[in-house]
Amino acid sequence: MKYNINILFFTLAFLLSCSGDELVMNDVLKDQKIEAAYTPEAYQLNIPKWLPEMEIPADNPLTKAGVELGRHLFYDPILSLDSTISCASCHLPELSFADPNRLGVGIGGAIGDRHAMSLVNVGFYTKGLFWDGRVKTLEEQALMPIEDHREMNENWKQVEKKLARHPNYPKMFREAFGIEYPSQITKELATKAIAQFERTLISGESRFDKIVFANDLDAGFLTDSEERGRVLYFFEESQVLEHPGCSHCHNGPLFTDNAFRNNGIESVNSLKDFPDKGFGGFTKQLGDNGKFRVPTLRNIELTAPYMHDGRFQTLEEVLDHYSSGGHFAENLDANILPFTLSARDKQDLINFLKMLTDTNFVNNPDLQNPFK
Amino acid sequence: MKKFTILTIILLAFIGIASSCEKNTDDNETGTLSLQFQLTYGGEPLHMFERFNYASGASVFIDRFNLFISDVKLVNSTTKQSIKDVAWLDFSGIQDKTTAKTGVRLEIPKVPVGQYSALEIGLGVSPELNATTPSNYSASHPLANNYWEQWNSYISMVIEGKADLTGGTTHNLILTYHVGTNDAYSRINLEDNFLIKSGKNNVILLEIDLKKILTKEGQHLDIERFPRDHSTRPEVFDFLRLNLPSAVVLKNK
Numbered sequence: 001m002k003y004n005i006n007i008l009f010f011t012l013a014f015l016l017s018c019s020g021d022e023l024v025m026n027d028v029l030k031d032q033k034i035e036a037a038y039t040p041e042a043y044q045l046n047i048p049k050w051l052p053e054m055e056i057p058a059d060n061p062l063t064k065a066g067v068e069l070g071r072h073l074f075y076d077p078i079l080s081l082d083s084t085i086s087c088a089s090c091h092l093p094e095l096s097f098a099d100p101n102r103l104g105v106g107i108g109g110a111i112g113d114r115h116a117m118s119l120v121n122v123g124f125y126t127k128g129l130f131w132d133g134r135v136k137t138l139e140e141q142a143l144m145p146i147e148d149h150r151e152m153n154e155n156w157k158q159v160e161k162k163l164a165r166h167p168n169y170p171k172m173f174r175e176a177f178g179i180e181y182p183s184q185i186t187k188e189l190a191t192k193a194i195a196q197f198e199r200t201l202i203s204g205e206s207r208f209d210k211i212v213f214a215n216d217l218d219a220g221f222l223t224d225s226e227e228r229g230r231v232l233y234f235f236e237e238s239q240v241l242e243h244p245g246c247s248h249c250h251n252g253p254l255f256t257d258n259a260f261r262n263n264g265i266e267s268v269n270s271l272k273d274f275p276d277k278g279f280g281g282f283t284k285q286l287g288d289n290g291k292f293r294v295p296t297l298r299n300i301e302l303t304a305p306y307m308h309d310g311r312f313q314t315l316e317e318v319l320d321h322y323s324s325g326g327h328f329a330e331n332l333d334a335n336i337l338p339f340t341l342s343a344r345d346k347q348d349l350i351n352f353l354k355m356l357t358d359t360n361f362v363n364n365p366d367l368q369n370p371f372k
Numbered sequence: 373m374k375k376f377t378i379l380t381i382i383l384l385a386f387i388g389i390a391s392s393c394e395k396n397t398d399d400n401e402t403g404t405l406s407l408q409f410q411l412t413y414g415g416e417p418l419h420m421f422e423r424f425n426y427a428s429g430a431s432v433f434i435d436r437f438n439l440f441i442s443d444v445k446l447v448n449s450t451t452k453q454s455i456k457d458v459a460w461l462d463f464s465g466i467q468d469k470t471t472a473k474t475g476v477r478l479e480i481p482k483v484p485v486g487q488y489s490a491l492e493i494g495l496g497v498s499p500e501l502n503a504t505t506p507s508n509y510s511a512s513h514p515l516a517n518n519y520w521e522q523w524n525s526y527i528s529m530v531i532e533g534k535a536d537l538t539g540g541t542t543h544n545l546i547l548t549y550h551v552g553t554n555d556a557y558s559r560i561n562l563e564d565n566f567l568i569k570s571g572k573n574n575v576i577l578l579e580i581d582l583k584k585i586l587t588k589e590g591q592h593l594d595i596e597r598f599p600r601d602h603s604t605r606p607e608v609f610d611f612l613r614l615n616l617p618s619a620v621v622l623k624n625k
Contacts, residue, residue, distance in 0.1 A: 053510035126512035213507075235522045236602050247521060252506040257517045287421050287435065287467045330421060331435055334532035334548040337600075 031164070031183045036171040038178040043067050043196070048204035050213035050253050054123050060139060060192045062199060065175035068370075070197025072172065073190055075369045078162055080152035081107055087145065087194070088369065090116040094362055096299035097201060102310035106151040113276065115310035117295055118303045120361065123199035127258045131292045131308040134282040138195035143187060156187040163190065203298050203361035204253070211355075213253070222355075229352025232345060244322060244349065248335035249294045255356065260291040261333040264326020265307055271330055276308065287331050301357045315350050405455065405483040405574040407444075410475035410623060411437055411463050414583040419472035420464060423543075426535065427592035433543060434533030437463040439580065440514070440526060442501055443494040443559075444480075446566065448487060455480050458501055460514035461580075483574070488566040491576060495616050496528030496557035523603065525552045529616065531585070537596055548600045549612060556603065556613045562622050577623035584619035585612060 043062035047054060056062065073079065077086040090104050091097040097119035104112035114131055122129070122138065129135045135144070145151040146159060163169045164182035173179050177189050210219035222230060234247045251257050260279035268274055271289045280289030292308045306312040312321065325338030341349075361367075410417055413424045418434075426432045444456040461476050496502075501515065502525055509516040520527050529551040534543035568574050586593045593611055601608035 050507045052506060052513075052516045055510050055512060124511040236604070251521070252517055252519055254511075259517075283465070285465070285467045328544060330534070330543070332546075334436065334534070334546050337546060 031181050033180055034170045034174040034182065036174045038174055040065060040176070040178070043200070045200065045202065047202055048209065048213070050209065051121070051202070051204045052124060052253065054199060054202075055126060056123075056199065057137065057139070060195060062196045063176060065172065066177070066193050066196040067200055069169075069172045069176045070193035070195065071367070072169075072370050073194050074197055075371055078166070079146055079154060079159055081154040085152050090151070091119050093367055093369070094302075096120045096203070096302045096358075096362055098299075098303035099310075100304070102305050104151060106148070107153045110150040110153075112148075112150045114308050115305060118299055119198060119201050120203045120298050120358075121254055121296060122201055124254055125258055125293075128260075128282075128293070132278045132282045133260055133293055138198050139188075139191050142191035142194040142198075146187075159190070160185055160187060201361075201367060203358040205360045206298065206356045206358040208355040209358070223351065225348045225351045226355055228345075229348035229350070232349050233352055243337075243339055244341070244345075245335050245337065245339075246297075246322075246349075249333070250297045255297040256294045258294065260288065260293055262290045262329060262331050262336075263292075263294075263322075264329070264332050264336045265311065265321060266290055266329070267327040268329055278308065290329060290331065297353060298356050299358060299361070301354045302362065315353060316346065319346050319349060401485055401570070402482045403485050403568050403570045403574050404572045405446075405480045405568060405576065406572075407478045407480065407576050407578060408475055409461055409478070409578050409580055410473070411466065412579050412581045412583075415579070415581060417469065417472035417475075418582060419469065420467045422472075425539070426595065427587050428537070428595065429539050430535045430537045430595060431539045431541070431543065432533055432535045432547070432595070434531060434547075434582070435464070436530055436532040437582070438518070438527075438530040439495070440497045440518070440528045441493050441495060442498045442557075443492075445492040446483065446488040446568070447490040447492055447561075449489070452492070453484055453488070455483050458497065458514060460518065483568050485568050485570055488568065489563060491562045491564070491566060491622075492559060493562070493620065494557060494559050495620060496551075497526040498557060499554045502526055502554055502557070520550070520552055520602075523553050525554065525556075527552045528556045529612070531582070531612075535595055535599070545595070545599055547595055548602075549608065550602045551609065551612050551616075552603050556609075558613070558617045560617050560620055564622055579621050579623045581619045581621070585615045588615050 040063040043064050043066070045054060045062065074087045077083045077089075079086060085107050090099045092099065095118070099116035102115060104114065104116050106112060117131070127133060129138070129141050135141045143156070146154050146156060163173070163185045170182040170185065173185050173189060176193055179185065179189070207219055210216040211222060232244050236243045236245065249257055249259070249261060249263070266274055268290065271286050274280070274290040277289045279291035279293070280286065300315065304313055306318050312318050319341060322336070323339050323341035326332060326336045412418055418424065420435050421433050423431050423433050439461045440458065441461065442458040443454065446453045446455055456478070459478050461478070463476055466472055466475070497515070504515060506516045506519050515526065518527050519525075527550050531547070531549040533547045535545040535547055536543045537545060566576060588611070593608065598605060598608045603609045
């Protein structure tokens, strides 16, 4: 028995020293001065004038090389443990960077507990990211999927090493951030680059934008059905109590007020019983349980399934939910009220929502996978 | 080219000196003022979801209270000092007794020190700012949200909650009152001696009494007949907007 343990010990020691040596050798070999120029050029964001200004952190100004590096990292499965999953596995460009799966599917098919929302206009959200608002900045957010065991399940030390040994990344990091040695590649720089790329995910050229904001005559006019949908969406008839009231929450040029609200999708006996506490899980205030961030409705035609848990497959189902008035709870938002929705109203509202689809955005070559 | 560089350096140096001077005077001659707003019902601190007895006999709680204030000035015999263009007071995070006592704190830096005799507050969004739209602002600015397209106006006050008309514990009547448009704007002038000193310890305590918004001189808003209004019915809109100015007072005055 003693003998066996000894063998085990020696084998282990041998194995450990081997892999250790290999890493050290690799590090020594690759950490030579990077041969590339550092001439950062500012990246000009192209923000239509009807969208708000974007607030960009002073310590992470956008540069052309930074955005390009960020795009590569976003699409590169090198960030995951077994090189199978990239950010784009759950945030698909052709779907406005949302996920067709109901819940996030990460490494080895591990299932998360929320639906990956669209990243459209994500650079404009200042009141907290994720469905529950628990993260403040894109830089901070980008750290998380890498180490989440149900997403990419890798650790950053390892990612830093993989990037440093890579044939192209050291050069790209130098061009973006002026580092001199591959060993200076850090998770902070990687996430800064990803955040820079994410800030370029700007959509404001849907048919709605062209007609309503840009007064672009080439875009034509609203069809009768779209116009009826628009009125249902934005207006309240003065003396009628019931109305869809969508724009109480999905309002402004971003089609969200960025607030946290309970839109009544969950049936619970008390505020303590929400299966996903959402905003309340973050604020630790009972009254915030079951509230989620109001998501944008831009490109909504492309981003099914819907809600934080992807429970609805179609916009028809979403509208049926709203017209029912939702499930009552003490904190059910006061703007969620039952309303009658004729088949025609439904179609009109959906036709209106489809006006928010921006094909220029989803087809924008600058946002596509650079490895294809 | 060389000439240009030298000029630039001189210019930059000058700007540097000028701005550092400004900083010095700033520290000595301005202070930070906190306007601390407490939401009350009949003078008692009120938090979200807290039940209160309404004049009609109903039991009511609110779960959202927002108010825009704009064009805030400190006044004395020689100047009217603008100190804040616009701010959005959001009480939805106030959900317990402790935070209800503190209320919502609005920090205003760089207020010139001195003795003032009145605080002027615009309740709602001033017509000048109300002519703008969310597109004019950066994403975290209060005027980047809270806009109602149908009125071409910001929503200056939001009162949302639920009621049990019988006074019981089943609060299933939803109440929503959204007040906006230029007609919803009013100004109040709160007189007192305000001494603003350098540093951060200048605090003015204010109170917003919801009871004074919903009731007046024996009359109260008929929440049964009008559980919801969007600045359309004069019985509701006028009642709320005209009551608001007397509901905002200096605390303990």
